[in-house]
Amino acid sequence: AQTVTQSQPEMSVQEAETVTLSCTYDTSESDYYLFWYKQPPSRQMILVIRQEAYKQQNATENRFSVNFQKAAKSFSLKISDSQLGDAAMYFCAYRIKAAGNKLTFGGGTRVLVKP
Amino acid sequence: DAGVIQSPRHEVTEMGQEVTLRCKPISGHNSLFWYRQTMMRGLELLIYFNNNVPIDDSGMPEDRFSAKMPNASFSTLKIQPSEPRDSAVYFCASSGSWGNTIYFGEGSWLTVV
Numbered sequence: 548a549q550t551v552t553q554s555q556p557e558m559s560v561q562e563a564e565t566v567t568l569s570c571t572y573d574t575s576e577s578d579y580y581l582f583w584y585k586q587p588p589s590r591q592m593i594l595v596i597r598q599e600a601y602k603q604q605n606a607t608e609n610r611f612s613v614n615f616q617k618a619a620k621s622f623s624l625k626i627s628d629s630q631l632g633d634a635a636m637y638f639c640a641y642r643i644k645a646a647g648n649k650l651t652f653g654g655g656t657r658v659l660v661k662p
Numbered sequence: 663d664a665g666v667i668q669s670p671r672h673e674v675t676e677m678g679q680e681v682t683l684r685c686k687p688i689s690g691h692n693s694l695f696w697y698r699q700t701m702m703r704g705l706e707l708l709i710y711f712n713n714n715v716p717i718d719d720s721g722m723p724e725d726r727f728s729a730k731m732p733n734a735s736f737s738t739l740k741i742q743p744s745e746p747r748d749s750a751v752y753f754c755a756s757s758g759s760w761g762n763t764i765y766f767g768e769g770s771w772l773t774v775v
Contacts (some may be wrong), residue, residue: 580761590699590751592766599761638705642764647718648693648757650764652705 553639553653560629561661567614568624568656570639577601578644581615581622586636586655595637598622626658634660664688666767668754674773680742683770686735687756695764696729696739697753705753711737744774 551572560566572581583595598606598615605613610630614623622641626633639653667686675681687694695710709719711731719729726745731737741748751771757764 582763584766590769590771592753592755592769594763594765597763642761644760647710648712648760649695649707649710649718650755651707654704 551639551641551651551653553656555656556654557657557659559659559661560626562629562631564629565625565627566629566658568626568637568639568658570622570624570653572620572622572639572641574620574641574643576643576645580642581613582640582642582650583611583613583624584638584640586638587634592638596624629660631660631662634658666754666756666765668767668770670770671768672771674775675744677745677774678743680740681744681748681772681774683739683752683754683772685737685739685754685767687737687754688765689735691756691758691765692734693757693764694731694737695755696737697755699751699753699769700749708739744772746774749773
């Protein structure tokens with residue numbers, strides 16, 4: 548079965564500090580994409596960052612960056628200079644070409660930001 | 663540009679009633695997805711369409727659920743009859759061709775009492 552695992556149900560970070568969220572996935576396919584989505588209390592699903600599996604360079608978007616370890620099937624998200632607005636649920640997901648066009652999500656990690 | 667538009671945003675209905683959720687995907691997107699989010703099961707894919715054709719409906723929980731996409735700009739998810747365990751947030755999402763990002767609507771919060 549194709550799975551995405553987020554082992555941290557909740558993470559707490561001090562404002563302006565850095566937090567890293569872990570994600571591992573399982574697939575034998577080579578053509579896939581990885582994503583991190585943010586879900587604030589409003590429940591809106593907001594794309595944070597995406598990574599093409601064929602790219603070795605880690606994606607970055609402002610304060611958000613990933614550590615993509617393809618051999619280890621690991622895709623962690625680092626939030627730098629954490630802000631109060633970063634408090635949300637974060638979901639790791641992948642999209643595998645051979646498995647159709649769909650996104651498969653992990654269980655999510657809740658991020659709390661302390662002022 | 664308008665994003666994925668869902669309606670209604672919130673609905674409270676009585677058990678046994680029919681519920682219809684609506685979705686307008688982003689113009690030009692050819693893939694449309696219906697997801698359901700609950701505390702117990704997280705985010706589950708119910709069904710997805712490609713070029714208006716249902717490709718994978720294996721996530722549809724039972725015959726009470728049905729989805730249609732009569733054209734490229736509209737889709738519905740219907741529950742008939744509704745049950746309390748159907749209470750959830752239902753998301754519609756759309757994307758362009760393979761590899762493109764999937765964009766989500768704001769969700770329809772359904773409560774069945």
